[in-house]
Amino acid sequence: MASDDFLDALATSHVQDPLNSVYSAWSQSAPFEYCPLWRKGTIRVLHLLPGASKDPILCEIEHVSLDEGVEYNALSYAWGDPGERVAISVFGHGFQVTASLAEALRAFRKRQKTVPVWADAVCINQTDPAERAEQVGRMRDVYANARQVIVWLGNGSAMSELGLTVIRKANTLPVEEWNRLVIETKGEARFLKMILHGLMDIFGRSWWSRV
Template sequence: MYQYSPLQESKGEIRLLELYPGVFDDDINCSVRHVTLANTLEFTALSYTWGDPKIRKPISVGGQTLEVTINLFDALRHLRSLQKTRTLWVDAVCINQEDLEERSKQVLRMRDIYTCAKTVEVWLGPADDDDFAAMELVRKLGAIVSDPEESLAKGFYNEYQQAFLDTFESAEPKEVRALCQLFKRPWWTRVWVVQELTLANQQEAIQMP
């Protein structure tokens, strides 16, 4: 089983996960490196739900086995590139969950971690046919708003209420049903998602493949 090396608090260290390339069904191989958290780092922070902690699958970290939840296992398979190594921050792997002192200290640094991340990617779970219809409706709704921050400051709901209603009324029933199902996924129930998304540096959401 994977053995963590302790972080050096005096240097403000965190761990980053190097996810090695591979095709979808390959074993997941990666490594962990210690770095000093800084704005110059280039990494992607993952926003996701752990899933059932009792159901796990193995990944290889530096040649050692680490078991992760099924939901994270699926996320890593979709995040993995075919050609290049990807640098990620994933709480379940980058924090030693068995070390309660480290875990409490690293959780307090999550705000800084998500702020320093080049991008934040969201994993809602494996896609199904209905998700494509849901995302089509999301694109239509998103196109209504030109400047989300300015609209929120002015009163987002009042300014765009009628445009949203018109879009929903013109949408196909399958799109509305699919969007409702999408919002029932466990990710939306996490309080942490507010912090993870508001701290993200990118200006728009990017749909994962």
């Protein structure tokens, strides 16, 4: 199906579930096709279009040169289960990404402005071995030239929030104050157990053991 037929597919899909209707339309549209990166030192930047948290993920791709000083955010994440796929839209064409990346894109998306992101699963043509090898060899420069590198550990939880609070406290409190706090709570096994679970929630996530 040509990209011009996307709206027709959307209009004829199941109107009772708008989100599933969009995904159904994407699945019927022609898949996104990459344009080659002709110039040396060129990368792709994913422009994450504005939307609310539950809106479909809409994106565009731009070819940019690392020498031009373009601003983008480099995303570091664990790919997760390759069998868990979520459809996003790139220029109106369906594109399958892992659930982990989809969660990250939803978390970083803004309601009123476009966010430029570099994410390897989308910005590198994974079906082109030559391009993949060249771009992977350039990843150090990609991260070094990013406006910021964002590490995505996954969606938060009550335990991970507790773990982050402990880490922030440990990072800001003087050593003597931290030692005193540990000694004072030594007998409170339940409190210490909660802290341990909070830290395990963070450091047990797959990002830390990714290849």
